[in-house]
Amino acid sequence: MLSTFVPFLCIGQPLRRQSENSRALSLGDVAPGVLDEIQKLITSPASISSRPVKNAHHRASPRISTIFGSNSAGNLGSFLGPAAASLVLLYVGWRTAFVIFGSLSLLMGLTLFLVRDYGSEGEPASGKKKARAGFDAYVQCLKNRNLLFTSLVLMAGAAGRGTGVNMTYLVPFFMNKFAISASAGGLLLTLMQSAGLIGPMAIAWFSDWLGKRTAITQITLLLSALMTVLLVQHSSLNFLFYLNLLLYGAFVQARGALTQTMIGDFASEDLIDAAFSIYYFVGFVSGPIWTLVIGYVMQHYGFTQAFYVAAASYIAGMLLLLFVKEESKDSANA
Secondary structure (H helix, E strand, O other): OHHHOHHHHHHHHHHOOOOOOHHHHHHHHHHHHHHHHHHHHHHHHHHHHOOOOOOHHHHHHHHHHHHHHHHHHHHHHHHHHHHHHHHHHOOOOHHHHHHHHHHHHHHHHHHHHHOOOOOOOOOOOOHHHHHHHHHHHHHHHHHOHHHHHHHHHHHHOOOOOOOOHHHHHHHHHHHHHHOOOHHHHHHHHHHHHHHHHHHHHHHHHHHHHHOOHHHHHHHHHHHHHHHHHHHOOOOOOOHHHHHHHHHHHHHHHHHHHHHHHHHHHHOOHHHHHHHHHHHHHHHHHHHHHHHHHHHHHHHHHOHHHHHHHHHHHHHHHHHHHOOOOOOOHHHHHO
């Protein structure tokens, strides 16, 4: 029933614009952030492990398309959600809008009862053996430098998880900076999410074709920091602002797709579930924390300083990524 709450992650933020207190906004975002990360924790390993693979090198190509499909579906919801919420707010109040979208969310959650659950293959193991095998898998993952630091890269970036900082604070920023309505701010958020729908797919495809995921991820982190700093420099809704907004959405959202693919490459088949559990646990812990941190800075020092803190978080991600050593194709084939 986790999917019952997923649409709230897309449409809940424009509906909460009635509050002017950024701490209240950040606290209200913690629960959706937690639900989002738990939902990812369950769905990503399942979608990746559903395809047969041969070895670490051959695993990359089939898995990357699966990950793209999962991310694209989530980003599509993030793209359509703010637009739908902004449109509804033109005709009804925010409480009525919550009821409308909440009812749709409940219906979507109920459809999961129609989905068949496929168990893992092989002989059934006892509870103790399963627990021991699971514990050993987590220990091996924590000893794997690539898996650990790739997860920390997800932790370091303030935004780019599909919810959290962007969904909570961008609309209030637009409203404050350009003196526009909540509905207009929601449409700007939708525009940003449209870039987040297409950009990560193109960037990740390019990294797959080039075979240098860590290098491409470093570039996207640097550009994420640059686009974040530039976003607060605009004084009007001109062409450069819209271009900046699109590039911001594309680069900031790309980190998730790239790091997920790297986890899929670095983890062996018997460690894939534990690897993604650790990966998303980091997101589960850091996402709400970043929302609270950015909210605190925004409340006490303003939007500009909050965006600078977010930009610095991507630089921290670049430093952490230096500890990830990507295998060459020759060594992977050996």
